[in-house]
Amino acid sequence: MPVTTFLTYTALGLVLGAVYAIAASGLVLTYNTSGIFNFAHGAQAMIGAFTYYQLDVAWDLPAGVALVVVLGVLGPAMGWIQHALIMRGLRDTEQITRIVVTVAIMLGLVALAQWLWDPQEARVPGMLFGVDRTVTVLGVVLRYHEVLCLVIAVALAVGLRVLFNRSRLGVLMRATVDDPDLLSLTGHDPDRVSARAWMLGSTLAVLAGVLITPVIGGPLEANALTLLVVDAFAAALFGRLKSIPLTFLGAIVLGLMNSYLVAYAPSEWTWVGNLRQSLAMIVLFAILILLRHERLRGTATRSRERYEVPTVRRAVVWGGVFVLAVLAFRQIIDPSSVGVLQLGIAFAVIALSQTLLTGYAGELNLAPLAFSAIATLVAFHAGIQGEGLDARMSVGGLVAGVVAAAVTGAVVAIPALRLRGLYLALATLAFGVFVSSMILRDIQEHTLFGKTFAIFPNGNLLFPRLAIGPVDLADDDVFLMVTAVLFAVLGVGLVALRNSGYGRRLAAMKDSPAASAMLGQRLLRLKLTVFALSTAIAGLGGILMSMALRSVTKEHFVFTLSLSLVMLAVIGGIGYVSGALFGGLIAGAGLTAIVTLLSDTATAHPQFEGALGLVSHIILVGAGLAGIGIAQNPSGILHDVFAAHRRLAKAPEIRYGAAAVQGALYALAWFDVLGTGTFLLLSLVLWLSLPSIGAALRPEKVPGASARTVPPELIGVDADYPPGLARRLDEQLGVNVLRDEKGVSHAGA
Structure with a gap:
């Protein structure tokens, strides 16, 4: 019965599209009323789904009561808190800051859900009204839950269009983005109007989360559910984040494509499952490519981000200090910890790509690890020489991987030639999800030109290290120092590039593309070259990361890890090489070392297992939410640290004394009087508190903490x-x- 089959899958596609439409409508609503794209929308939906399950199934409350709680209390509360504590302070910040704050909320909510609801326990929510309540339409059996999804989606499409175009509240909501100051002069409070929009948008996210899992089937899982609702991004972009009818149409098209792919894809297509997971991102990328060119604007909003570019000479000095510090630190750590430090520096190299692209050029890439994955795959297939323990990566393989990442970056940068800001960020995110869901999941063998190969064989790549003549990076100490020197060289090179004519053109493009174009700059060439250079650096860092790990899986390149790395680099200071070092060390080494330490301590002292587990979860949630603080300090924490230490310029004896104290701490660590963790903690406290110590000891030479340098x-x-x-x-x-x-x-x- 082909007609019945077609109608059945059409109905399923319409239901899925309806849920996408509900989620996408919330995105459009909040963006139109605040100018902020909420990357945490999917995580809010996930929290709503888990909470509803907890109330309805685990605590056996009536479904109606559970719905009232999640839709009437939880949804509005999350939206109000998000706006009141965070979003209202983002009006005069760069796009990357706005994105990072919502990404931080997303990561924090995912970590919170994995803490509260054990991922090892299966939670399968049921449909509203049960699975037995059905209605038959044209021979297709639909459950009441599915019919409800369709009815709500249509009602929202009509209601939101009326809200935006026919109601006074809708006009006020749009005015909060266009000119909040003018709106204030008319006697209205922009913050109150925007808060209402965020409350409604969050409630729609929660509603989508409650409805979507029973439609898709399977248990609740934090990462999967968050990504599932992220698919609604494509529907929102279909309407260019403005049109509710077009958003509804895009959601329906996306749902139908997904359903028809299941129904009619040939059985020999073993990769259909992977394609379904990445379908929305493929559509999103295609939409972004087809969008009309964004006009250059002659005016720009003054932002609060401030970065100071060091001289090349100073960068060389600090690069040397970094290499010596790594060498000295290696002497006091356990050999088993060397791998963690290697991984941290490799991540720092990847983060350098963000310093060039975002810090210097103002362009956005939310998936640096996707390009790292491309470089890793090419280097693995093209550059391994020898077998077994004697296998080594060749220089040619490394170069091939870096070039592949650069070329891929140039291809993906096609939207960058026409788009800026949010659209470009979404394009790179779409590419990152595509790599994670499609390419890295392809473990099947393929035959091409008579040769059999697998893109990601067995889902695990045994990645050997590089050998250059007599220098064999298989030795951990040699590899550590090579990665440290390489980071220092790249950092100095970026500073030199920023101080060059090319770097000044990048800065001009970042500040005002219209003015830069008017002065004769070729913006298309600038964007293309900076993307290629940036992704080449990310590719090199990815190969170093794979060498440090020796064995990599798809989990090492997931898009959430990319988002975490970008967030931490922005927290440190996206315009500084040291900000990349901060982000890389925290993402690749810091969190891993802390969680491992707590786990080992819990194993050694079972009586403290509960307390240490609690601390571990708090650290993971706190790390995810750390990016929220960037709203108050968009230049990054290192910017304030540098400014504080500049106050010591007229009191060098304070720094000399601190250096002596640091030497004493190192000696105590050398003789095992202090543990490595204690040494790092005391060193951090010493240098962070040094400006305050200087102000107390030399008040006539060192200004107080309240003093600040104003351009x-x-x-x-x-x-x-x-x-x-x-x-x-x-x-x-x-x-x-x-x-x-x-x-x-x-x-x-």
């Missing part, structure tokens, strides 16, 4: 006019003005 162009904008400024201006201009004790002018000559 000259921001005096009177971001800071009050300092005392004595008018007098100094008069002196420079040669004007003789009589002033009273308060500096007020009375007469002049």
